[in-house]
Amino acid sequence: MSLTFEFATPAPVPTPAPDRVTLFVDVILPLPLPKLYTYRVPYELNDSVVIGGRVIVQFGPKRTLSCIVAAVHEMPPKEYVAKYILEFIDDAPVVTQPQLKLFRWMADYYLCTLGEVINAALPAALKLSSESRIQLHPAFAAEGTAYPLDAQEQRIVDALGGEDGKALTFTEVGDLLGIASFHKVIKSLMQKDVIFLFEQLADKYTPKVVKKVRLAHRYISQDAVEQLFAELASKPKQIDVLLKFLQRVPVYRDEHLNQVGLEKAALTSSPHLSPSAVNTLIKNGILEQFDQIVSRFPLDENPVAQLQYQLNEAQTQARDQVLDLFGRKDIVLLHGVTGSGKTEIYIDLIRKALDGGGQVLYLLPEIALTAQIVTRLLRVFGSRLGVYHSKFSDNERAEIWNGVLSGRFQVVVGVRSAVFLPFDNLALLIVDEEHESSYKQYDPAPRYNAREVALMIGNFQGAKVLLGSATPAVETYYMARQGRYGLVMLSKRFGEAGMPEIELLDTRKAREAKHMHNHFSADLLAAIEARLAQQEQVILFQNRRGYAPVVACQDCGYIPKCQSCAVSLSYHKHAHELRCHYCGYHEGMPTQCPACGSRALRTQGFGTEKLEDDLKIMLPQANVQRMDLDTTRAKNAHQQIIGDFEQQKTNVLIGTQMVTKGLDFENVSLVGIINADAIIHYPDYRAHERAYQLFVQVSGRAGRKGKKGKVLIQTRDTTQVIFDKVIRNDYQEFYEYEIAQRREHEYPPFTRMIRLTVKHMDQELAQKVAIRLVQELADRLGRSPVLGPEPPYIFRIRNFFLQEILIKLPREHTVLKQAKLDIQAAIEIVRDQKEFKQARLVADVDPM
Numbered sequence: 001m002s003l004t005f006e007f008a009t010p011a012p013v014p015t016p017a018p019d020r021v022t023l024f025v026d027v028i029l030p031l032p033l034p035k036l037y038t039y040r041v042p043y044e045l046n047d048s049v050v051i052g053g054r055v056i057v058q059f060g061p062k063r064t065l066s067c068i069v070a071a072v073h074e075m076p077p078k079e080y081v082a083k084y085i086l087e088f089i090d091d092a093p094v095v096t097q098p099q100l101k102l103f104r105w106m107a108d109y110y111l112c113t114l115g116e117v118i119n120a121a122l123p124a125a126l127k128l129s130s131e132s133r134i135q136l137h138p139a140f141a142a143e144g145t146a147y148p149l150d151a152q153e154q155r156i157v158d159a160l161g162g163e164d165g166k167a168l169t170f171t172e173v174g175d176l177l178g179i180a181s182f183h184k185v186i187k188s189l190m191q192k193d194v195i196f197l198f199e200q201l202a203d204k205y206t207p208k209v210v211k212k213v214r215l216a217h218r219y220i221s222q223d224a225v226e227q228l229f230a231e232l233a234s235k236p237k238q239i240d241v242l243l244k245f246l247q248r249v250p251v252y253r254d255e256h257l258n259q260v261g262l263e264k265a266a267l268t269s270s271p272h273l274s275p276s277a278v279n280t281l282i283k284n285g286i287l288e289q290f291d292q293i294v295s296r297f298p299l300d301e302n303p304v305a306q307l308q309y310q311l312n313e314a315q316t317q318a319r320d321q322v323l324d325l326f327g328r329k330d331i332v333l334l335h336g337v338t339g340s341g342k343t344e345i346y347i348d349l350i351r352k353a354l355d356g357g358g359q360v361l362y363l364l365p366e367i368a369l370t371a372q373i374v375t376r377l378l379r380v381f382g383s384r385l386g387v388y389h390s391k392f393s394d395n396e397r398a399e400i401w402n403g404v405l406s407g408r409f410q411v412v413v414g415v416r417s418a419v420f421l422p423f424d425n426l427a428l429l430i431v432d433e434e435h436e437s438s439y440k441q442y443d444p445a446p447r448y449n450a451r452e453v454a455l456m457i458g459n460f461q462g463a464k465v466l467l468g469s470a471t472p473a474v475e476t477y478y479m480a481r482q483g484r485y486g487l488v489m490l491s492k493r494f495g496e497a498g499m500p501e502i503e504l505l506d507t508r509k510a511r512e513a514k515h516m517h518n519h520f521s522a523d524l525l526a527a528i529e530a531r532l533a534q535q536e537q538v539i540l541f542q543n544r545r546g547y548a549p550v551v552a553c554q555d556c557g558y559i560p561k562c563q564s565c566a567v568s569l570s571y572h573k574h575a576h577e578l579r580c581h582y583c584g585y586h587e588g589m590p591t592q593c594p595a596c597g598s599r600a601l602r603t604q605g606f607g608t609e610k611l612e613d614d615l616k617i618m619l620p621q622a623n624v625q626r627m628d629l630d631t632t633r634a635k636n637a638h639q640q641i642i643g644d645f646e647q648q649k650t651n652v653l654i655g656t657q658m659v660t661k662g663l664d665f666e667n668v669s670l671v672g673i674i675n676a677d678a679i680i681h682y683p684d685y686r687a688h689e690r691a692y693q694l695f696v697q698v699s700g701r702a703g704r705k706g707k708k709g710k711v712l713i714q715t716r717d718t719t720q721v722i723f724d725k726v727i728r729n730d731y732q733e734f735y736e737y738e739i740a741q742r743r744e745h746e747y748p749p750f751t752r753m754i755r756l757t758v759k760h761m762d763q764e765l766a767q768k769v770a771i772r773l774v775q776e777l778a779d780r781l782g783r784s785p786v787l788g789p790e791p792p793y794i795f796r797i798r799n800f801f802l803q804e805i806l807i808k809l810p811r812e813h814t815v816l817k818q819a820k821l822d823i824q825a826a827i828e829i830v831r832d833q834k835e836f837k838q839a840r841l842v843a844d845v846d847p848m
């Protein structure tokens, strides 16, 4: 394929018939197709072609789809007769030229197709297909729209009408209007916020509504309110409420604030105010109640405040060093211990970049993107800030996408998929917690690492990239040491808080001395109790969810396993179920052994659920909450749990990795790691790096805002090398130790790795395909860089048997590029074999 992404060459000047040019476009369908398809442009639409814009085409006998125009030319395809484009949707690109260039690079680098990249990149609301459906937007249903609707638009609105929120498929819309080209009408209605789009009924959009109060209009004058206070003189409780309201919403300073109002709950849930007084004021028409549709990340307080903290000396110095290094280098690593105040440095740099007229992308790992940080950023950047979160609905994502295109959002804070947004003028990219594995997408393709993509975007757009971490990835630190990246250190926590004190608890000894209570050593339990007695909070970390990973029959040894995967089923007590953590299969917990009928079924090992259960029994006075995948599935559950902990409604938080990241609680003085060994002994070359990062990050939750925290780590073997470095918080020493291992065993950063996985329902065929693939690879690359095939530890998932091949390549760019072409070729050859038709081949570049 030799496509060039030349940008919207100004639409060809319409030439009078009969010598009109015949135009063709190559389009990227949002499907995993290896090549682009060519369609013909109807003459009368020659002027409408926009590169990067969407068009509707027919694909397959019944399906119509929107796709992106990648190129325009005058060459008919050789192998087939091009079909006509059905409709042009956009007058301006929705995918920009820099994006097309980036997507092309991603497809090449990550060994996938351009269609797969586009599919991941575009929010569903920008992907129209004959299966899409539309529904009235709740905001329109409630308030109507300020925009005029034309006759066609009005007909759609009437058909959708009513309160019950009827939905129409695109096919139905086409029938209704009696025309085939109705997509522009739909686009227009979407832009006016009259309708929104969804793929399945289950995706229906439910806006978040809050009850608010404001002052009745007639009291917005000094005189009126003085009179009011005089009238209420004998009702001190109502006066208290009014005073509180006026303190939070100073309408006499700025009358507009009354429009924003105040959440009713801020008054009714205050311990100092009487809820019935609030209601009396509403009943008497002094306060007015109203509903407001709010964003998921509201400005909870005074929306006009734009405050920025003053950087302290260390922060100022670090910031200046970053700026200085940016003069010479495109990439800088900010290595700052947990709680050193990196966020404020980012904020300062973002402000500078915006002042210079550039755009900013601020990436955070999934879990760290909480209301805490978003609220902080909104306070400084207000409506210029867009937030891109994976739990957002498609429409919310499309809104951010369009907002970046239109220039409404100059700075976006988002998770990994925010790298796909249509920036074209970035000045700065920040990758916070750059070591995080959640920047890597495992499935489906493109299996990209957002950190690497950010580096490439910086390169393409001439933007600077700042990587931040308390525990940098070994690869990143290596680049900094080599002088390829600039390096800035922040070695003290912000304010008075010192680094926490870390201590090991020997569970083997404790067990011998009969000092273990369930999975808690007596020392850990005593420490928890002591902290709770001081009204302080505790975080406990355990890297496994559910109640127990294994159930076993005490009489015959039978262990229930998943029928589709090679794993034992985990017991989940709350649901009283056995569940597979790989495919989601679940069944009721059996009362007797399916093999021998014995009733002696016992659980082995433990997860967060068991810890929660045990702790609630052992410390009944404690308020224990659990945060893991099981308790955070609902859209706002995560925020809720964090909110409760923040407001100290709960005092012990037990959780998986979710509790280790980016959270900043003032009152946490103790962190416990329940089972360190399971983390250290994970079968992967990165196990030590992960363990170090995890221990240091979770420790970072202890003792902020002036209090010195404590961390207790339970382990069976206190002599393991890594502990010593964690305890002394000595990243340098950890790095020296780890990089030596990597060099010796030729792991990254000294090599690049590509993992190929063969999946087949038939175990023997999986092996056969893998062996053949290894042959093809060895023919091209030589045998020595190709390792395997081998079945992975969990060798069967969702009925597919797995075989893995690992390829280790030198880092040199040119070698790597050629090797990838060779790998593609080898994969193609194997895919084309008839007998291997059912096999799936997956390539993962830089696997994590």
Ligand code: ADP
Residues within 6 Å of the ligand: 309, 310, 311, 312, 315, 336, 337, 338, 339, 340, 341, 342, 343, 344, 494, 664
């Ligand atoms: P890090 O991201 O490096 O772990 P944070 O950015 O979370 O650290 O900062 C730690 C704490 O210190 C936060 O509560 C933050 O609000 C506070 N903080 C940081 N810098 C300042 C500053 N210049 N003024 C006031 N508070 C600050």
Ligand code: ZN
Residues within 6 Å of the ligand: 553, 554, 555, 556, 557, 558, 593, 594, 595, 596, 597, 598
């Ligand atoms: Zn049995």
Ligand code: ZN
Residues within 6 Å of the ligand: 562, 563, 564, 565, 580, 581, 582, 583, 584, 585, 798
């Ligand atoms: Zn399974």
